[in-house]
Structures are given as structure tokens and as C-alpha cells.
Amino acid sequence: MKRLLVCGSNGLVGQRLALQFGHTTDYEVLHTSHHRNFNLDRELFDYTQLDITNRSDVKSLVTSYRPDIIINAAAISSVDICEQQRDAAWRVNVNGIEHLTVASRLIGAKVIHLSTDYVFDGKNGPYQEADRVNPVNYYGKTKLAGENALLAGGVPHAILRVILLFGTGVNLKNNYATWVISSLRAGTTIRCATDQVCNPTYVGSVAAAVLNVIEHDARGIYHVCDADRLSRYEFAVKIARAFALDVSLIHKTTSAELGQGAPRPLSTGFDTGKACREFGFTPLSIDAGLEALSRDLHFVTRN
Numbered sequence: 508m509k510r511l512l513v514c515g516s517n518g519l520v521g522q523r524l525a526l527q528f529g530h531t532t533d534y535e536v537l538h539t540s541h542h543r544n545f546n547l548d549r550e551l552f553d554y555t556q557l558d559i560t561n562r563s564d565v566k567s568l569v570t571s572y573r574p575d576i577i578i579n580a581a582a583i584s585s586v587d588i589c590e591q592q593r594d595a596a597w598r599v600n601v602n603g604i605e606h607l608t609v610a611s612r613l614i615g616a617k618v619i620h621l622s623t624d625y626v627f628d629g630k631n632g633p634y635q636e637a638d639r640v641n642p643v644n645y646y647g648k649t650k651l652a653g654e655n656a657l658l659a660g661g662v663p664h665a666i667l668r669v670i671l672l673f674g675t676g677v678n679l680k681n682n683y684a685t686w687v688i689s690s691l692r693a694g695t696t697i698r699c700a701t702d703q704v705c706n707p708t709y710v711g712s713v714a715a716a717v718l719n720v721i722e723h724d725a726r727g728i729y730h731v732c733d734a735d736r737l738s739r740y741e742f743a744v745k746i747a748r749a750f751a752l753d754v755s756l757i758h759k760t761t762s763a764e765l766g767q768g769a770p771r772p773l774s775t776g777f778d779t780g781k782a783c784r785e786f787g788f789t790p791l792s793i794d795a796g797l798e799a800l801s802r803d804l805h806f807v808t809r810n
């Protein structure tokens with residue numbers, strides 16, 4: 508039975524991985540995250556605290572647990588926080604994966620690491636894996652440096668670049684879709700950019716891709732996202748329609764007018780052909796992803 512160590516298990520992707528691996532007996536999984544407590548039910552999952560910025564803690568857990576595969580979903584994922592708190596962002600997004608890479612080399616483990624479309628400048632998406640990277644904000648710079656640390660580390664690896672994730676879980680910060688839903692439910696007007704274009708992706712698609720990577724022993728960089736390429740405004744309208752909310756509360760705006768803390772790459776999106784061919788990745792339509800989100804939200808509010 509393969510042994511997996513997951514980092515960042517309290518986050519959107521981490522929780523989804525926990526639920527997915529909880530449905531199979533094929534893997535022994537240790538979930539870890541920065542916080543002392545696990546957001547999901549401790550009775551159902553093996554969990555221990557691990558701060559990936561602490562090199563010696565990473566080394567000692569990895570060499571004692573001896574996983575076959577380390578999955579790194581830990582990050583400071585907020586673009587604006589990374590811009591403001593640069594040292595903290597570098598420690599987690601770059602030094603963290605460096606420590607995991609060094610430790611995995613000691614025991615011959617493979618590393619599966621999550622990255623982002625924000626490694627690109629957004630001038631000519633959709634992007635393929637070999638396209639030129641050129642991040643326009645600090646978050647993107649840290650994620651690119653994290654990729655490079657893993658690439659240079661001499662360990663078997665897969666890097667999954669993903670885009671604008673939506674989903675739900677326990678004690679999570681809002682993602683774009685849940686922000687739109689809660690704002691419209693509260694009757695609040697929202698302004699959504701028409702010039703930020705990408706492929707919004709249901710978190711379950713990413714968890715499925717991680718499983719596919721494990722099962723096919725895929726190695727290299729892969730672009731993973733759902734099928735439809737939309738502006739933030741178009742995505743918000745899709746969300747409003749899927750959840751029977753008031754579309755008139757959604758106002759069109761531009762990135763320049765929004766004045767977000769950090770610059771955004773405007774036109775991204777991915778060609779997922781490599782992931783589809785090499786490990787059978789199956790992108791969802793936006794409608795299917797939103798239907799899945801609706802089911803998940805019912806489940807979370809019922810439990």
C-alpha cells in the first residue's frame with residue numbers, strides 16, 4: 508500500500524484530497540497543516556501539525572513516516588497578502604517546497620506540488636506547459652521560484668498548475684465563487700472584471716488529477732483546469748444563474764477600476780491536452796462544476 512504525506516490539509520485543496528483519499532483503502536495517508544487542529548473530523552483522518560517552513564520538523568517527519576509520495580497543497584494563496592507580506596510568502600511558497608524537496612531526496616519519495624497560472628504574465632493565454640513564464644506579481648514570483656526549487660531538486664516530481672479554484676469545506680476563507688454566492692444572497696452589489704479571463708476550476712477536478720498523477724506515475728509539469736474560459740464577470744453571471752440569484756447585482760468593471768492590491772495577469776487559461784493524454788484528466792464544464800459545488804454546499808450546511 509502506498510504511503511502519502513499531504514501538506515496544507517486544512518486548505519481548499521487539502522480538505523478535498525482528504526475526502527477523496529478517505530473513500531479508498533488503497534493508500535495510507537497522513538494529513539498535515541500549519542494549524543494545530545485539523546478542520547475536518549480528527550476521528551476520521553490521521554492528522555499532525557507540520558509547518559513546512561521549519562526545515563528540521565519537515566526532515567524529521569518525512570524520515571520517520573517515510574512516505575512514497577509527498578503532496579504539497581500548502582501555500583500562502585492570497586495574491587494580495589503575498590504582495591504585502593513578502594517574507595512570509597517566500598518562506599511558505601519557496602522555502603517550504605525546498606524543505607520538502609530536500610527531505611524527499613533523503614528517502615527517495617516523489618513530490619507532487621501545486622502551482623498556478625499566475626506564473627504567466629497573462630498577455631497571451633491560454634498557455635501550454637512549455638510557454639514562457641513571466642509572473643507579474645509577488646505571489647506568481649514565489650510560485651515560480653517554488654517550481655524551480657523542485658525542478659532543481661533531483662527528485663521525482665509532478666507540478667500541477669491550476670487556476671481560480673472554487674469549492675467549499677470547513678473553516679475556509681471565501682473563494683471567488685463562494686464570495687459571489689454570499690454577496691448576492693446578502694443582496695450586495697458586486698463589481699466583476701470583464702478583462703480577467705481564465706478557466707475557473709472545481710476543486711474536485713484538481714483532487715482527481717492528483718489521484719490520476721499517482722496512479723499513472725506521471726512526471727513533469729502539467730496544466731490542469733476545467734473546460735470553459737470565462738471572464739470574472741461571465742463566471743459571476745454563471746454562478747448567479749446556477750444558484751438562482753439576482754444577476755442584476757453583478758456590475759461590469761475593469762481591473763484598472765478595481766485597483767486590486769497586486770497586479771493580475773489578465774488573460775490566462777490553459778491547454779490541458781498534455782494532462783488529458785498522459786493521465787486521463789477530464790475537465791468539467793463550468794455548469795457541471797457549479798452543480799458539484801451546489802451539492803457540496805448542501806452537504807456542508809446539512810452536516
Ligand SMILES: NC(=O)c1ccc[n+]([C@@H]2O[C@H](COP(=O)([O-])OP(=O)(O)OC[C@H]3O[C@@H](n4cnc5c(N)ncnc54)[C@H](OP(=O)(O)O)[C@@H]3O)[C@@H](O)[C@H]2O)c1
Pocket residue numbers: 514515516517518519520521539540541542543557558559560579580581582583584585599603621622623624650669670671672673679682
Ligand atoms: N485557490 C486558488 O484559486 C488557486 C489557484 C491557483 C493555484 N492555487 C494553488 O493551489 C494550492 C492549494 O491552494 P488552496 O486554495 O487550497 O490554498 P488555501 O485554501 O489557502 O490553503 C492553503 C493551506 O496551506 C496551509 N499553510 C500555510 N502556511 C503553511 C505552513 N507554513 N506549513 C504548512 N501549511 C501551511 C494553511 O494551513 P492552516 O489552515 O493549517 O494554517 C492553509 O490551509 C496552492 O499551492 C495554491 O498556490 C490555488
